[in-house]
Amino acid sequence: MALFLSTFTNKVDKKGRVSVPAPFRAALVGQNFNGLVAFRSYRLPAIEGLDMARMEQFSESADALDLFSEEHEDITATIFADAVQLPFDGEGRIVLPQNLVDHAGIDESATFVGRGRTFQIWQPGKFEDFQGQARERARDQGLTLRLRPGQDGDR
Amino acid sequence: MALFLSTFTNKVDKKGRVSVPAPFRAALVGQNFNGLVAFRSYRLPAIEGLDMARMEQFSESADALDLFSEEHEDITATIFADAVQLPFDGEGRIVLPQNLVDHAGIDESATFVGRGRTFQIWQPGKFEDFQGQARERARDQGLTLRLRPGQDGDR
């Protein structure tokens, strides 16, 4: 599976189109669906972005919950109902729906933020603030990452 | 199997017809029956929508329950007895039966809500409220979706 790395800021044109950074596009090829899936983060003023394979995986995981249970209802209402498929145009751009734009407070530019298996889309200024705070927390709390044993990195 | 994503709100015309969103229609092709199956949700003021394959799956799951048990009686009465087949017209519209419309409180518009393997049909305002509450619960309870083990992400 592809890794989404680094951050890119692109312009949103009058039609609401944004170019998806070429490296991200390269990580999103080879699906049935030529585009990406997006939904509003329920914790942050940001848009979550992922590929269809990941969404299918969510779907299978959600199927493991009891149907008609409250947990199932909440998960599907916050993720699947909120998700949109955003196809690429010939130039590799997407159109961000109004409700996503509103949620993230995006205006003339959008920042694509790599987060490993997924990525996020932010209003540039808001991401800058958020990243600054995250770095502070990481430093103050001595954040560490434990590697999973027995797992090769190149899966 | 089909994956239903996003929400779409369409108008109900004077004849009671609603366009089923094109992406949903695309997920509903390839059945014997050109249309969808619907029944009243027993927990929510909404209409459950699905394809025939999913209905078959429900049937098999119900078979796992003891025949003539109260649970079996209740499930079959609530789901199978209540279900209706709604065929598409030439433009991909359906007509919602009166009892479903009443149950969901639908008037001039209907909201189609993707929920993964199935979808729901709501009165727009009611779904907005419900989704808002679901998002709150998701945030407050730190709702997460555990990915099913043994499933590779890189498919």
Place this chain on the structure above:
DNA sequence: TCTAAACCCATTGACGCCCATCAAATCCCA
């Protein structure tokens, strides 16, 4: 014969698709 559902056709507005331009990074060769 009357009503309701199925079928057909017209309109319109958003979106997908195409082409043009421009900037930047890279490549190539003297």
Place this chain on the structure above:
DNA sequence: TGGGATTTGATGGGCGTCAATGGGTTTAGA
């Protein structure tokens, strides 16, 4: 190694197509 040429990615705009919608007409069943 410097500078010109080429490629690739980002951006802008025009136009055709399809989905959603509305209404009329025919068919079937009561």
